[in-house]
Amino acid sequence: MSATENKSLNSTLPESKPGSGQISGERLVELYRTMVLSRYLDQRVWLLNRQGKAAIAASAQGHEAAQVACIEATDPSRDHYLIYYRQFTAMVALGTEPEEMLRGFLAKEGEPMSAARQFPLHGAHPRVDLFNFSNVIATQLPQAAGVALADKLKGLDAVTVVYFGDGASSQGDTHEAMNFAGVHKLPVIFFCENNRYAISVSIEKQMGIESVASRAAGYGFPGVRVDGADVVAVHEVTKTAVERARAGDGPTLIEASVERLLPHTTDDDHTRYRSTEDIEQMSKRDPLLILAELLKRRDLITESQDEEIHDKAKKRVNVATDTVDAEAFPNVDTMFEHVVENTRGHA
Amino acid sequence: MAEMTVIEAVRDTMFAEMRRDDSVILLGEDVGSRGGVFLASDGLIDEFGESRVIDTPLAESSIAGVALGAAVNGLRPIAEIQFADFMWPAINQLIGEASKVRYGTNGVKTAPMTVRVPYGGGVRGGLYHSQSIEVLFAHTPGLSVVAPATPYDAKGLLATAIRTNDPVIVLEHKRTYRLVKGEVPVEDYTIPIGKAEIKRPGTDMTLITYGLMLHYSLQAAEMAAANGIDVEVVDLRTLRPLDADAIAESSSRTGKALIVQEDTPAVSISSEVAAIIGERCFFDLDGPITRLGPPEIPPMPFSPIQEAAFMPSPEKILDAITKLAEV
Numbered sequence: 262m263s264a265t266e267n268k269s270l271n272s273t274l275p276e277s278k279p280g281s282g283q284i285s286g287e288r289l290v291e292l293y294r295t296m297v298l299s300r301y302l303d304q305r306v307w308l309l310n311r312q313g314k315a316a317i318a319a320s321a322q323g324h325e326a327a328q329v330a331c332i333e334a335t336d337p338s339r340d341h342y343l344i345y346y347r348q349f350t351a352m353v354a355l356g357t358e359p360e361e362m363l364r365g366f367l368a369k370e371g372e373p374m375s376a377a378r379q380f381p382l383h384g385a386h387p388r389v390d391l392f393n394f395s396n397v398i399a400t401q402l403p404q405a406a407g408v409a410l411a412d413k414l415k416g417l418d419a420v421t422v423v424y425f426g427d428g429a430s431s432q433g434d435t436h437e438a439m440n441f442a443g444v445h446k447l448p449v450i451f452f453c454e455n456n457r458y459a460i461s462v463s464i465e466k467q468m469g470i471e472s473v474a475s476r477a478a479g480y481g482f483p484g485v486r487v488d489g490a491d492v493v494a495v496h497e498v499t500k501t502a503v504e505r506a507r508a509g510d511g512p513t514l515i516e517a518s519v520e521r522l523l524p525h526t527t528d529d530d531h532t533r534y535r536s537t538e539d540i541e542q543m544s545k546r547d548p549l550l551i552l553a554e555l556l557k558r559r560d561l562i563t564e565s566q567d568e569e570i571h572d573k574a575k576k577r578v579n580v581a582t583d584t585v586d587a588e589a590f591p592n593v594d595t596m597f598e599h600v601v602e603n604t605r606g607h608a
Numbered sequence: 609m610a611e612m613t614v615i616e617a618v619r620d621t622m623f624a625e626m627r628r629d630d631s632v633i634l635l636g637e638d639v640g641s642r643g644g645v646f647l648a649s650d651g652l653i654d655e656f657g658e659s660r661v662i663d664t665p666l667a668e669s670s671i672a673g674v675a676l677g678a679a680v681n682g683l684r685p686i687a688e689i690q691f692a693d694f695m696w697p698a699i700n701q702l703i704g705e706a707s708k709v710r711y712g713t714n715g716v717k718t719a720p721m722t723v724r725v726p727y728g729g730g731v732r733g734g735l736y737h738s739q740s741i742e743v744l745f746a747h748t749p750g751l752s753v754v755a756p757a758t759p760y761d762a763k764g765l766l767a768t769a770i771r772t773n774d775p776v777i778v779l780e781h782k783r784t785y786r787l788v789k790g791e792v793p794v795e796d797y798t799i800p801i802g803k804a805e806i807k808r809p810g811t812d813m814t815l816i817t818y819g820l821m822l823h824y825s826l827q828a829a830e831m832a833a834a835n836g837i838d839v840e841v842v843d844l845r846t847l848r849p850l851d852a853d854a855i856a857e858s859s860s861r862t863g864k865a866l867i868v869q870e871d872t873p874a875v876s877i878s879s880e881v882a883a884i885i886g887e888r889c890f891f892d893l894d895g896p897i898t899r900l901g902p903p904e905i906p907p908m909p910f911s912p913i914q915e916a917a918f919m920p921s922p923e924k925i926l927d928a929i930t931k932l933a934e935v
Contacts, residue, residue: 374713374714375713375714376714378711378714379712383712384712384716385717392716394705394708394709394713394717395704395705400700400701400705402673403670403672403676403677403701404673404674404676404677404680404701404705405677406673406677407673407674407675407676407677407678407679407680407681408677408678408680408681409677410674410677410678410683411677411678411681411682412681414633414660414678433697434669434673434701437667437670437673438670438673440665440667440670441664441665441670444665598715599710599711599713599714599715600711600749600750601710601750601774602772602773602774
């Protein structure tokens with residue numbers, strides 16, 4: 262589905278200025294590199310789980326295009342990102358080093374997000390304003406409205422992007438956050454990665470309507486559904502939403518249709534609830550294959566350059582794995598720090 | 609010094625803190641033109657405008673969640689939950705999220721937010737305008753919980769809460785709002801979190817309490833004094849962290865401890881205070897650690913005679929004092 266089709270089908274978004282959402286061929290190749298690196302790292306984490314070294318992992322495989330394209334449309338030097346547990350590729354796209362990612366999954370000393378107190382991808386990023394406080398679904402949405410409210414009061418033009426899945430769209434906090442953001446016309450982008458499964462519960466059992474995006478009408482701001490495997494399309498709708506937010510025109514709800522290529526987490530088995538046919542079908546919508554095909558069709562990379570990209574990513578992941586695997590766990594003493602300011606916990 | 613009520617002290621403190629620091633905002637239901645249902649925020653919107661005094665939709669989880677997000681991004685929000693009984697939808701954003709922001713980010717993010725909550729009964733509030741909700745919050749590492757009972761303490765503790773770089777729950781007993789008057793200095797001052805105060809010195813026993821029960825206990829102590837029993841009354845003021853040193857010092861000195869609370873006793877503040885005394889003062893006691901609270905039924909009946917039967921009163925407290933003194 263192209264961006265143009267998206268608009269005619271779903272969007273109440275204003276038309277973007279010609280060229281404003283364009284993404285250069287050079288940047289497309291960069292995004293592909295990020296996606297390939299994320300994929301190898303993601304596969305490695307899954308392997309480390311099977312080796313008994315990573316206690317838990319949630320994969321972003323199938324969500325990569327949506328995540329890199331959304332980040333590409335924002336400005337990490339001033340924007341805020343409230344992520345959830347499946348934002349693996351977004352983390353890589355924001356410059357998180359493979360070693361830093363692996364320290365999260367292996368709970369090693371020097372883990373940058375939470376000092377290995379939390380699950381992987383939880384805590385706060387050391388360099389960009391990205392955070393994820395908890396495992397509880399949809400709590401980040403009202404928080405995002407609060408972050409954006411503070412920017413509005415301070416007169417800043419920063420944008421707050423908050424990510425959530427189709428499962429989170431059922432939560433009361435999602436409604437409360439969108440309602441509040443709509444009332445105050447806050448610069449928030451509600452970015453839903455709809456992979457059609459809340460663990461095992463399929464979308465038909467989650468909602469009585471076709472699309473999460475259509476709910477935006479109930480809050481007074483635009484909602485748009487986009488093919489989450491299409492980097493160009495996701496970038497374009499996100500760019501439009503970013504411009505709208507920076508101009509003070511309020512929130513946008515973006516629903517990116519993606520595939521969850523692996524089970525919910527390393528503790529799940531999706532063959533218990535997905536048909537063989539469903540699993541085969543979704544594998545054809547692998548965003549890496551789709552983007553690789555596009556890049557080759559447009560002569561942006563050759564077959565051998567593609568191989569190089571893959572080799573480089575593989576080697577990078579191998580180096581990071583060897584480094585982090587040899588590192589120590591944090592010592593017990595650090596668990597008493599940062600309960601409240603200037604104390605080591607209180608009674 | 610000026611004599612004022614608890615509600616006036618709360619209001620004056622919000623005015624002062626919002627003048628002192630542009631990053632302080634107030635959000636909650638009806639806090640704008642209505643001035644709050646108890647008039648705690650009366651006049652604030654006129655001075656600070658709609659951008660800093662925000663009438664929210666009727667949705668408590670987002671009141672807490674938006675306050676948390678704003679706090680993380682540099683503001684110092686005061687979130688007002690209209691009645692403690694309506695706090696439960698906000699629990700996840702407070703106990704689940706706000707309490708662990710500093711810890712879960714290894715100190716990178718902080719949540720300097722204050723949640724003001726009118727709580728407690730004796731106002732014909734029935735089951736849903738009378739609840740005491742302190743225990744869940746006081747159980748949660750990462751939160752601080754204060755329960756000022758006098759105008760002086762309300763000003764000092766609310767100012768501290770707003771300036772604290774972590775979430776603080778401020779429990780305001782709604783029966784004290786207009787019932788309790790006291791002298792409050794005009795100048796700026798703060799009261800540290802975690803410090804109890806001896807509100808009445810005494811030698812025969814230690815009565816430990818907080819909130820509205822402080823005032824009932826002080827009345828009971830005066831009645832007991834007429835009978836020759838000299839009761840020391842300790843006002844906890846902060847429920848997390850409890851001032852274990854003050855509790856233990858006084859209990860050891862007098863040798864007897866009575867804990868009085870309005871909340872139902874099972875697994876409550878009085879349970880924890882009793883445990884502290886048991887652990888620290890065992891060899892100094894010459895009587896059983898005694899607790900007085902309401903019966904274990906949902907607080908509290910709307911019907912007036914039943915409500916009175918539920919609530920501890922100065923007379924019931926005097927009775928407990930007398931019995932313990934006879935041990």
